[in-house]
Amino acid sequence: MVFFSYLFSGISLGSVYAIIALGYTMVYGIAKMLNFAHGDIIMVGGYICYCSMSYLGLPVLLSVLLSMAVCTVLGVVIEGLAYKPLRQASSLAVLITAIGVSYFLQNAAQLIWGVTPKIFTSVASFPMPGDLNSLGLSSEAVVTIASCLIIMVALTLFVNKTKMGKAMRACSEDKGAAQLMGINVNKTISLTFAIGSALAAVAGVLLCSNYNTLIPTTGSMPGIKAFTAAVFGGIGSIPGAFLGGLLLGIIESMAKAYISTQLANAIVFAVLIVVLLVKPTGLLGKAVPEKV
Amino acid sequence: MLKVNDLNVYYGAIHAIKGVSFQVNEGEIVTLIGANGAGKSTTLNTVSGLLRSRSGSILFQDEDLSHLPAYKIVSKGLALVPEGRRVFLQMTVEENLEMGAFTQSGSLDPALEQVYAQFPRLKERRRQVAGTLSGGEQQMLAMGRALMSSPKLLMLDEPSMGLAPILVEQIFEIIQNLHRAGTTILLVEQNAQAALSVADRGYVLETGKVVSSGTGAELMASPEIKKAYLGG
Numbered sequence: 078m079v080f081f082s083y084l085f086s087g088i089s090l091g092s093v094y095a096i097i098a099l100g101y102t103m104v105y106g107i108a109k110m111l112n113f114a115h116g117d118i119i120m121v122g123g124y125i126c127y128c129s130m131s132y133l134g135l136p137v138l139l140s141v142l143l144s145m146a147v148c149t150v151l152g153v154v155i156e157g158l159a160y161k162p163l164r165q166a167s168s169l170a171v172l173i174t175a176i177g178v179s180y181f182l183q184n185a186a187q188l189i190w191g192v193t194p195k196i197f198t199s200v201a202s203f204p205m206p207g208d209l210n211s212l213g214l215s216s217e218a219v220v221t222i223a224s225c226l227i228i229m230v231a232l233t234l235f236v237n238k239t240k241m242g243k244a245m246r247a248c249s250e251d252k253g254a255a256q257l258m259g260i261n262v263n264k265t266i267s268l269t270f271a272i273g274s275a276l277a278a279v280a281g282v283l284l285c286s287n288y289n290t291l292i293p294t295t296g297s298m299p300g301i302k303a304f305t306a307a308v309f310g311g312i313g314s315i316p317g318a319f320l321g322g323l324l325l326g327i328i329e330s331m332a333k334a335y336i337s338t339q340l341a342n343a344i345v346f347a348v349l350i351v352v353l354l355v356k357p358t359g360l361l362g363k364a365v366p367e368k369v
Numbered sequence: 370m371l372k373v374n375d376l377n378v379y380y381g382a383i384h385a386i387k388g389v390s391f392q393v394n395e396g397e398i399v400t401l402i403g404a405n406g407a408g409k410s411t412t413l414n415t416v417s418g419l420l421r422s423r424s425g426s427i428l429f430q431d432e433d434l435s436h437l438p439a440y441k442i443v444s445k446g447l448a449l450v451p452e453g454r455r456v457f458l459q460m461t462v463e464e465n466l467e468m469g470a471f472t473q474s475g476s477l478d479p480a481l482e483q484v485y486a487q488f489p490r491l492k493e494r495r496r497q498v499a500g501t502l503s504g505g506e507q508q509m510l511a512m513g514r515a516l517m518s519s520p521k522l523l524m525l526d527e528p529s530m531g532l533a534p535i536l537v538e539q540i541f542e543i544i545q546n547l548h549r550a551g552t553t554i555l556l557v558e559q560n561a562q563a564a565l566s567v568a569d570r571g572y573v574l575e576t577g578k579v580v581s582s583g584t585g586a587e588l589m590a591s592p593e594i595k596k597a598y599l600g601g
Contacts, residue, residue: 243464257419257515259518260440260468261438261440
């Protein structure tokens with residue numbers, strides 16, 4: 078029975094990773110950059126939701142929506158101010174900027190909210206049927222997993238069925254050709270940051286609901302893990318981010334349970350290294366078919 | 370219809386296009402020929418907005434396009450089939466065509482039907498990912514994609530590049546069909562023979578300058594051009 082408890086917490090953790098990884102992978106797919114500040118958007122999402130519930134006394138759902146809205150704006154502003162001027166710059170310059178933005182967000186959060194951990198009241202706490210409870214399935218885990226599935230399905234439909242979604246895929250393949258089609262590439266990149274950041278807010282709220290504490294660096298480790306998950310699944314691939322996130326969460330949870338709590342992170346990254354040695358494009362990443 | 374006047378384009382410090390002027394009248398096929406590096410593709414990319422000119426004007430139906438971004442130019446009625454085709458390899462044939470109609474509102478079906486009528490092969494492969502198509506099919510897809518915006522002026526950059534002779538013939542046949550159906554065409558080609566034989570008029574580019582121009586027949590008959598570009 079303990080096994081199931083670890084499995085559920087692994088899937089739940091993995092779902093959070095997957096939601097974050099989706100943001101990483103979409104931004105990478107289109108802007109071809111690693112947005113290392115993505116993890117810190119999660120933290121901002123958590124704080125906004127916290128403030129909205131504790132200080133403004135807004136209901137849970139409204140608080141989550143507010144947090145998504147703030148993060149969406151934040152993501153678009155960061156992209157416009159910090160990354161857009163670097164569109165023609167080397168990828169190293171963009172990477173360093175992203176790391177700078179990450180520190181900026183952490184320090185800004187420290188200034189505003191201080192270093193003392195905030196106690197985050199779970200937004201997904203409700204009584205579970207007894208037999209599920211005895212299996213170790215928490216209400217937070219149920220909500221987290223369900224959110225991840227809904228997001229995954231919605232995003233897949235968006236990218237494959239809608240005009241803007243298809244335009245995103247076109248931009249991710251060839252920005253020049255996309256412009257020739259009449260697609261505004263800058264607007265498409267902004268939209269991607271908007272979606273990724275809104276998802277990060279959801280991930281932040283879910284993460285804090287699972288762990289109940291919130292500090293300015295709350296987002297960094299999950300951010301790095303989710304980045305790992307995105308690479309693990311094949312960066313640029315939406316199903317890859319989902320699969321990579323879930324597997325990473327399960328591996329981490331199992332490693333903590335059965336091997337060593339201290340070594341869990343090392344094991345997670347070791348698995349990544351092995352996968353990349355065997356399949357450098359990640360689990361679902363594929364080399365572009367090209368035939369001339 | 371299109372009037373390019375004294376166009377100057379730089380790549381950094383390199384002066385790639387030096388005061389090029391030419392025009393395309395409604396209903397014509399006009400070709401720009403010249404050796405590799407003469408500035409043919411640079412000219413097309415500048416007209417379509419992918420590159421910026423430093424000076425000169427690009428008038429399309431009396432409107433200056435030289436300061437518009439590429440994504441706004443399509444809706445003016447210009448479409449470019451870029452060099453190397455540049456179809457979206459991971460998207461299906463039909464999705465590629467849908468992207469071609471990105472600026473269009475309303476149902477895509479009439480435009481799709483037209484393109485499929487012109488390129489039956491694309492219809493057979495509509496659900497296939499473009500990366501699995503042959504080079505000739507990809508060229509057809511690139512042309513079909515450009516036609517989805519119902520352009521008034523279709524610009525083609527080296528449509529015959531890398532294709533087997535039989536496919537080159539097919540592509541030129543299609544160009545003539547499109548022309549007969551009323552599309553004005555600006556064609557850039559290294560295959561001067563084929564290009565001049567379908568063109569109403571042509572311009573010869575050499576190191577970023579127009580060095581001669583005339584009707585297709587005139588240019589084909591000119592001894593210098595024969596010597597330089599037609600292998601005779």
